[in-house]
Amino acid sequence: MTVIAIDFGTSNTAIAILRTEENRDFGLPETWRLEDISHGFATAEGQAWLVPSLVYVLDSAPDHPQFLFGEQARSQYQLENQSNKHSNYLKRLFQGFKRDIVASFRSPAREIDGKLYDAEAIAEVFLTEIWQRLALQGIQPTQVIFTVPVGAFEGYLNWFSNLAEKLQVSNFQIIDESTAAALGYAITRPNALVLVIDFGGGTLDLSLVRTAPIANNMAVQNQVIKAEAIAKSDAYIGGIDIDRWIAEHFLRQLGTTRSLIGEPYWQKILEIAEQIKIKLSLVQEVREVWVDQNKVAHELRLSQDELMEILEQNQMLEQLREAIDEVLTIGLNRGISKAAIEQILLVGGSCQIVAVQQLIISYFGKSKVKLGKPFEAVAHGALALGQSLKIEDHLRHSYAIRLWEPYLHQYSFYTLFEKGTKYPCQRSEPLILQAAIAGQTEIWLDIGEVADISQAEVTYDNSGRMTSSQLLKQSDFRSLAANTKKSDVDQVCIARLEPSGQLGSDRITVNFEIDDRRVLIASVSDLLTDKVLINRQAIAKLE
Numbered sequence: 083m084t085v086i087a088i089d090f091g092t093s094n095t096a097i098a099i100l101r102t103e104e105n106r107d108f109g110l111p112e113t114w115r116l117e118d119i120s121h122g123f124a125t126a127e128g129q130a131w132l133v134p135s136l137v138y139v140l141d142s143a144p145d146h147p148q149f150l151f152g153e154q155a156r157s158q159y160q161l162e163n164q165s166n167k168h169s170n171y172l173k174r175l176f177q178g179f180k181r182d183i184v185a186s187f188r189s190p191a192r193e194i195d196g197k198l199y200d201a202e203a204i205a206e207v208f209l210t211e212i213w214q215r216l217a218l219q220g221i222q223p224t225q226v227i228f229t230v231p232v233g234a235f236e237g238y239l240n241w242f243s244n245l246a247e248k249l250q251v252s253n254f255q256i257i258d259e260s261t262a263a264a265l266g267y268a269i270t271r272p273n274a275l276v277l278v279i280d281f282g283g284g285t286l287d288l289s290l291v292r293t294a295p296i297a298n299n300m301a302v303q304n305q306v307i308k309a310e311a312i313a314k315s316d317a318y319i320g321g322i323d324i325d326r327w328i329a330e331h332f333l334r335q336l337g338t339t340r341s342l343i344g345e346p347y348w349q350k351i352l353e354i355a356e357q358i359k360i361k362l363s364l365v366q367e368v369r370e371v372w373v374d375q376n377k378v379a380h381e382l383r384l385s386q387d388e389l390m391e392i393l394e395q396n397q398m399l400e401q402l403r404e405a406i407d408e409v410l411t412i413g414l415n416r417g418i419s420k421a422a423i424e425q426i427l428l429v430g431g432s433c434q435i436v437a438v439q440q441l442i443i444s445y446f447g448k449s450k451v452k453l454g455k456p457f458e459a460v461a462h463g464a465l466a467l468g469q470s471l472k473i474e475d476h477l478r479h480s481y482a483i484r485l486w487e488p489y490l491h492q493y494s495f496y497t498l499f500e501k502g503t504k505y506p507c508q509r510s511e512p513l514i515l516q517a518a519i520a521g522q523t524e525i526w527l528d529i530g531e532v533a534d535i536s537q538a539e540v541t542y543d544n545s546g547r548m549t550s551s552q553l554l555k556q557s558d559f560r561s562l563a564a565n566t567k568k569s570d571v572d573q574v575c576i577a578r579l580e581p582s583g584q585l586g587s588d589r590i591t592v593n594f595e596i597d598d599r600r601v602l603i604a605s606v607s608d609l610l611t612d613k614v615l616i617n618r619q620a621i622a623k624l625e
Contacts, residue, residue: 086216086223087111087464089259090209091429092181092320094121094132097212098461099221111462116215119152123457130457133212135283137176137204140476144196151211163346170194172345176204177323179282184231184238185318206245207544213249226254227464229262231316233287236531236562236624256466258478259460260289260310263429266455266463274518277314277409277423279442280460282430284320286402288409289313290418305480311475313412313502315405319398321359321432327396328355328389332372332382347375351382358384363434390437399441406445412502420446429460476504477624481602482559486518486530495559498529498594508595514609515590519585525577526588529602529622530561562622577606577615590615600624 089096096116115131123130138155140148150158155175161173173192182189189266216223227243239256246254260278267276273292280287284528290313328376329352333339340348354370361368367385368392374380391401410420426446433456437471442450455462485494498509515525583589593605595618602624 083224084221085225085227085465085467086221086549087227087262087461087467088209089262089464090177090180090205090428091132091135091282092322092338093135093282093420094123094457095135095208095212095431096130096132096458096461096473097216098458099223100465109463111458113458113461114216114221116152116212116278119154119215121153135177135180135208137208139174139178139194139199142488147197149207149211152209159472163350164196172349178284179204179208181320181322181445183241184234184284198316203243205241206248208608209245210249217624223251224253224382227467228249228254228256229259229371229460229464231259231287234258236622238559239373240623257464257467258287258289258311258314258475259315259429260287261475262463262466263293263427263459263462264289264463266459267425267427267452267491274425275418275423276425276427277446278405278427278429278431279433281432282320283322283401284318285431286317286319286405286432288315288405290409290413312416312418314476314478315408315412316478317401317405321356322428323396324359324393324398324432324435325352325356327392328359328384331384331388331392332380336374336380343353343375354382358382359389359435360431362386362389363436365461386436389435390440393435394435399437402438402441406442424450425461426451429456431456447491466490474569476502477596477600480532481624482532482560483513483516484530484559489493495532497532499596501532503596505596505600506598509593513594514588515592516587517579517589519586520583520585522583523579525583527563527592527604527616528577530559533558533560573589577608579608580611597625 083102085100085102087098087100089098097116098111099114100111113131116133120131120133123132133152136152136155136159138150138158140150140158142148149155159171159175161520162174174194176192176199180601183205188200191198191203193199226246228246230239231243242256260280263278263280264276275290275292276398278287278289278291280289287310292310292312299384329348330340332351332355333343343351351372354372358368358370362384368379369383372380372382390399413418413423423446426442428434428439428442428451433453439451439453477499478501480497481499482495482497485496486492487494496513498513499507517525539547577590577592579589588609591607591609595603597603600623602622603618604616604621605614605618607614
């Protein structure tokens, strides 16, 4: 049996493989290297081979597009940047496309050689290439596991399911990245209580997880392990934001802006900013040279203290503090104290930033903080799903119903299930609804995911000094109907009223539950006719 885990990341993608033989114990996970497109990253445990999440579109006819991936894409982009042979080479490089899919805002599609490419199309091309390269190396998995951010909305999860169908992957599963990372570090330690802080290129995800053996009739060596996710939190912020802030910091020092220097030179200073950020994880100060559009060389210098100030100004460290506080509060409400957390597991490239590590150490103490597998823990932990593992999880987002208030002439939201609710579960009380308009013949229940979104707003004066900084918060509602296939429209919860509904009187009662597969189920009864309109019908997939 061969199990593959793919940790599709904003900056890099990790591929892990676990091979087993019949009637033999599971071996150790292996991070797979794909020749020509993988890049080696140094870690405390040796070299980690990752595929940079990059795609470069080569000159080609629209019906026969050609692409370069990972390190090949990076090399081609740098070659074009140095030679300046093609004026449109900038738009040919795609990066950060995973984050675009997860986000509520989508970047517009790019037209290249007469063909349109959006984030989803490029991500599909990228992962399909990885899949085909594995097949060429003779790897035929019996199970495939994908990892997703803690705060991923249903649209992103549906996209993964559709991709698996296109790749003809029949046996696949999805696990959130933070829970997978905990398993990657601590699966061999039953009853371990760990906090995973996964800070990558595009998102910050936290997960408080406990692993525990389940009592059963099997022999001890074959016991099933249950991973219980106790609390989760997330923020839409990552390493690519930090690169931009560093680049903007340098431009303010030089008295110029992104629009004045032009996109090619902005991309170059952005690359230098990323290099400086990485090097500052090892040394106190870094100096690099950037040549502007007038061929003038500038020395760019940044210290660890200055980077910390940049992170504070842009509210990144504040968002990290709030995410930690939220997880600790949820844990405390469930009887888990801060002192009970045994290990703090840091995952992702952005967790290597000294300021980030210092903040986390200030919360928990140096002895508890671990950073041994920053790039591979997620993929390696995901493989545990292939080792008779069960996950006891809870909802990542709240789920609410959007209702029309006929007397107020506006929409309101009514929460059905709170974020953090364990499933399977059932609402203790039914939802009772009235008709929104006189003579109404059917009621459509618009159910959606609700997540708290934070965004930093920073203001500078003419000298480049920060004048104000605040963290703006809002709730983001995303209707599940937008992710429903057209063929399934009639299966979404609709109450058809005979006779028609009238204003001012209760008309239907709805009971909701979530089963062990995170399927939302509804039962609808007509209070006027005493008829059951819908009996335990699945209306949405919540994972």
